[in-house]
Amino acid sequence: MLYEPSGYDPNEWPDSYWRASCLPLPACPPLQGETQAQVAIIGAGYAGLNAALELVERHGTNVVVLDAAQPGWGASGRNGGFCCQGGARLDADQITRCFGREAAQDWDRFEARAIARVQDNLTRYRIDAQTTEPGELALAASPRSWARMQAAPVPEGGALLDRAELRAQGLNTAAYLGARYVPCGFGLHPYAYVTGLARAAQAAGVRVQGDSRVTEIVPHGDGWRLRTATGAVIARQVLIATNGYSDESLVPWLHRRILPAISNVMVTRPLTAAELDAQGWNRSLMAYDDRYLLHYFRLLPDNRLMFGARGGLSFQAHSVARFKQRARAEFELIFPQFRQVETAYSWNGLVCLTASLAPYIGPVEGAKGLWVALGWHGNGVAAASEGGRCAARGMMGARDAPPHITRKPPPRFIAPRKWALAAAMAVAGVMDGPLQRHD
Ligand SMILES: Cc1cc2nc3c(=O)[nH]c(=O)nc-3n(C[C@H](O)[C@H](O)[C@H](O)COP(=O)(O)OP(=O)(O)OC[C@H]3O[C@@H](n4cnc5c(N)ncnc54)[C@H](O)[C@@H]3O)c2cc1C
Incomplete structure (x- = not known):
């Protein structure tokens, strides 16, 4: 391990x-x-x-x-x-180049079927998983990524939202310049x-x-x-x-x-209506940013904010505490009006990457x-x-x-995996640059 x-x-x-x-x-x-x-x-x-x-x-x-x-x-x-699309780190162009056009379409169908499968499971087995409003928001964290987003085709049923539109729709943050809305997926417990x-x-x-x-x-x-x-x-x-x-x-x-990697989540205490209004964030839409070391967040049915961040290289207490501190600082930068809102729960776990x-x-x-x-x-x-x-x-x-x-079958990792992960995170950090306020 x-x-x-x-x-x-x-x-x-x-x-x-x-x-x-x-x-x-x-x-x-x-x-x-x-x-x-x-x-x-x-x-x-x-x-x-x-x-x-x-x-x-x-x-x-x-x-x-x-x-x-x-x-x-x-x-x-x-x-x-x-509950969203994903599962691979290859985009459609890479899949087409490596496996052909049919494989790219096959993967698209799988992603759609996978979301429908979860919905079907919830219905069929009568699971109350507190599902939220449908759709997800990809937020642009830099002028370059916002320009890229604006240049890319908008998927069917989707939309591009600039800062003013985000604010008008109850999706206001201090850190993002715009977003692409995609009408698929939903949040669940x-x-x-x-x-x-x-x-x-x-x-x-x-x-x-x-x-x-x-x-x-x-x-x-x-x-x-x-x-x-x-x-x-x-x-x-x-x-x-x-x-x-x-x-x-x-x-x-x-x-x-395989390359197991740590992902982290924190959940705040329930936010009051006044706090939500002050920030201008009161939708339950799933949202994530387009940084390599991404942040993902959504408002839960009892008005707590769930905030996730990828990163960390150890389960040692001091390392976990340091990462928590960093994630909390980023949370406060994105949502400055929630600065006084305590973190009620925070934890981490392992995801699995392949070469x-x-x-x-x-x-x-x-x-x-x-x-x-x-x-x-x-x-x-x-x-x-x-x-x-x-x-x-x-x-x-x-x-x-x-x-x-x-x-x-995925090939074996050749380099020592923790070093490779540390190096990849360092490169990702440089490419992302510091998270900045744009308000
Ligand atoms: C913090 C965090 C946030 C995430 N957020 C999202 C998200 O929002 N959306 C999303 O799509 N994905 C998310 N993921 C990823 C998602 O949770 C996983 O991809 C998914 O749950 C994997 O499911 P699984 O059944 O393959 O494995 P797991 O749910 O990890 O289950 C593996 C099980 O194997 C058992 N096990 C291991 N070894 C043995 C053994 N020798 N004998 C018996 N049992 C064994 C373990 O006890 C464990 O219960 C997140 C992951 C983490 C950690």
């Missing part, structure tokens, strides 16, 4: 607003003794639980899901709740969503076992044997859906193929029946949900179910 053990400790729940504001899922018991299943899934986040639901509902498969902690302990229970999926999976007959870290996967007959501290599963097929929390020693093939800049949904080379679905590049609410479903269909024989760009 790339970071300090504290970042992976299943007994350490984050100081998360989501968990504090949602009925907890009754603890899923650990695996006891030896059991059999057609498919064993490692990881009870969006990817693993969606795969389990697909397998049991569409294929009548006998499924066990194992999590080292409890469902939603990973990124799925602690993210910003932006991420922990309510993932625990709702876990309940639905249990109701459909999936065995969801918590406190069951898989410590070994070995070939067994024509399948696999997975070991935990208190039991074992013998399964024909296995799906590894552990994303940023993956233990690379479990499967040597995985070693150095191919795309997720991987496919088999582990040379290991029959062993599949992987991960690498959502910090945008997995929608992508991991649909990606988990694609993995399940692929394991059942539909090899073309995963989108084209996700079928190529």
Whole structure:
């Protein structure tokens, strides 16, 4: 594992607003003794639980899901709740150049389907995830990026908004010069969503076992044997859906193929109507800026502001505290009228990057029946949900179910990954320049 053990400790729940504001899922018991299943899934986040639901509902498969902690302990229970496009770091031109035009269209369709999938899950499994108004806002943080935004075609149903229009629409900040609105996606309560999926999976007959870290996967007959501290599963097929929390020693093939990175979130106390009016920000639209080390934020249904920032290289207390301080200063620069508003919760977690800049949904080379679905590049609410479903269909024989760009195994990172990440962040910081007020 790339970071300090504290970042992976299943007994350490984050100081998360989501968990504090949602009925907890009754603890899923650990695996006891030896059991059999057609498919064993490692990881009870969006990817693993969606795969389990697909397998049991569409294929009548006998499924066990194992999590080292409890469902939603990973990124799925602690993210910003932006259900939006994304999942890869490749843009349409790069996809077209590397994989062809059809692959770019295929990825577009996947992104749209992924958002629809989350909506469908919420409806079908009756999950109240406090969804917000639809659409998202990409904010321009510099004159150059605003000029670029104005020169680019506006997507269908979208709009360009300058500072005056942003102010008129209740989207006023001190830091951004304009924005592009895209009418897709919505905000949700991420922990309510993932625990709702876990309940639905249990109701459909999936065995969801918590406190069951898989410590070994070995070939067994024509399948696999997975070991935990208190039991074992013998399964024909296995799906590894552990994303940023993956233990690379479990499967040597995985070693150095992923780059877990830290993302951070803070949530304020509820803002008063007067505070919101003073700032001129009172919409629940999802918003993010176009910096490499981006900020993302949205107003929650109880008028708290959720504010996220990418960055940080360690889970050590002093490093986390330093990053928190920086994120708070940036929050105050963007929203000067909220300067006096306390941070009520703040936490972090791991996302998963790959050197191919795309997720991987496919088999582990040379290991029959062993599949992987991960690498959502910090945008997995929608992508991991649909990606988990694609993995399940692929394991059942539909090899073309995963989108084209996700079928190529990511190459291994060659440089020491923490150094590479530190260097990439330093370059990103220089390219971004300091965040500035433009009011
Ligand atoms: C702070 C933060 C903010 C984010 N904001 C957004 C956002 O707003 N929008 C968005 O789209 N995405 C966001 N993301 C990313 C998104 O949350 C993830 O891409 C997504 O949740 C990944 O889901 P997953 O099921 O693949 O993995 P996870 O939800 O991370 O689940 C992996 C699970 O695997 C388990 N596990 C690991 N090893 C083992 C083992 N050996 N045995 C058993 N279990 C194991 C872990 O306990 C964990 O529960 C954010 C992430 C973070 C951390």
